[in-house]
Amino acid sequence: MLSAARNALIEEHHARIARGETADEVAADAAERARQAFDLVEKGLSGYAVKA
Structure with missing residues (x-):
């Protein structure tokens, strides 16, 4: 899931360009988009491999 999120962000950046x-326009919101993507991953993995 982590790799998929990373790859999706890269693909989006390439598509936008x-x-x-411009690279500056894409970079302007790249950090926020990455935070959103990895927040979704965190929520999806929150209970994975947790010892009970």
């Missing part, structure tokens, strides 16, 4: 956005 291909559509004409």
Whole structure:
């Protein structure tokens, strides 16, 4: 899941640049988008491999 989230972010960045956005425009919200993506991963994995 971690790799998939990372890859999705990279693919999105490439797609945005291909559509004409500048690297600076993509970078401006990259950290927030990464936080959102990894927050979703954290919620999805929150109970995984936890000893009871």
